[in-house]
Amino acid sequence: MIKKVAEVIKNSSYCIAFSGAGISVESGVPPFRGETGIWNRYNPQLLDLSYFYNQPGKSWEAIREIFYDFFSVAKPNGAHLALAKLEQDGILKAVVTQNIDNLHYDAGSKEVYEFHGNSQKLKCLDCNTYYDAKEVNLKVIPPKCDKCGGLLKPDFIFFGEGIPPEAYQKSFDAAQKADVVIVIGSTGEVMPACQVPVVAKQSGATIIEINPDDSNFTHQITDYHVKMKAAEAMEAIVKEIYN
Incomplete structure (x- = not known):
């Protein structure tokens, strides 16, 4: 699965990532939902x-x-760093994130669309x-x-507040252009962010899901499901891409 997914990403023309809370849990950031939420x-x-x-x-x-x-106290983990590496080398075009922890930027990613804003700015x-x-x-x-x-x-974004217009527009524009989407650590429950991979799928994109558990995406739009934690999976994928 890792080898196949790495090949799909490597051969993509417009690959984006869509990240949720699961990618940051490995950095010590607690999720909002679930037993430990x-x-x-x-x-x-x-x-x-x-x-x-x-x-x-x-x-x-x-x-x-x-x-x-x-x-x-949270620091970027291997998944954040792997995405930054792929962007640096021109393989990944953008990251659409539901997270507000700034870890994608801390890892070195440049083209980040923060769907729910950023906690590091007041x-x-x-x-x-x-x-x-x-x-x-x-x-x-x-x-x-x-x-x-x-x-x-x-x-x-607080409850009762709208999505930042620029992030919204850029996220869905990227989704429509994407031929591959790496969905990492998202349950697919939060609207309207969860529609980003759906729009990409409707536009013909291949959906790669990295999540140890099934999500709302798994049986609806996912083409390849890597049942691993984010850092472990992305590190293995990047290693395979550069073999």
């Missing part, structure tokens, strides 16, 4: 946009624990100034803008 420990309401506006302090307490205590809701989260004192919450005193919000 974040929503088993926190009320999802804390990340509802209207709740954030009404109770920014309480919302920020959870945000700090979930996204900045957990994510701050935006002032009053003057639209952006901040690097690492440069903001999150011991004082809710954090405020240095320029105008406005409330800072993480630049990722």
Whole structure:
């Protein structure tokens, strides 16, 4: 299977990757869903946009624990690095990710479409100034803008908030152009992101799924299912491609 999948990727003309929480679990980032998911420990309401506006302090307490205590120690794993290598060599054209942890960028990927935004940027809701989260004192919450005193919000999508238009457009444009899609660590449950591989399949793409378990994609659109963890699978595929 690894040999066949490597051949398909190597011979592709427009290969993209679509990543979900499963790729980052191996970097220590907890998933949102499932037995060990974040929503088993926190009320999802804390990340509802209207709740954030009404109770920014309480919302920020959870945000700090979930996204900045957990994510701050996470490093790219072999799967992130493998995708960056494939992009560097012109084999992979883009990564569409549901993740907000910045690990694709940290690994060296350049063409990354962040469907749900990025936790490492904070935006002032009053003057639209952006901040690097690492440069903001999150011991004082809710954090405020240095320029105008406005409330800072993480630049990722809350419940009740729309998908960033540019990321949305680029993701589906890439899906329509793709002849191969590597789906890594996605359950295929989150709308509308899960439609990206579906649109690619409808446009004629071959779907390679890397997931130790079955997903909503497996029996619907998947052509090759590599039942391995993300890092192990991608490292083996890249090794085979360069043999």
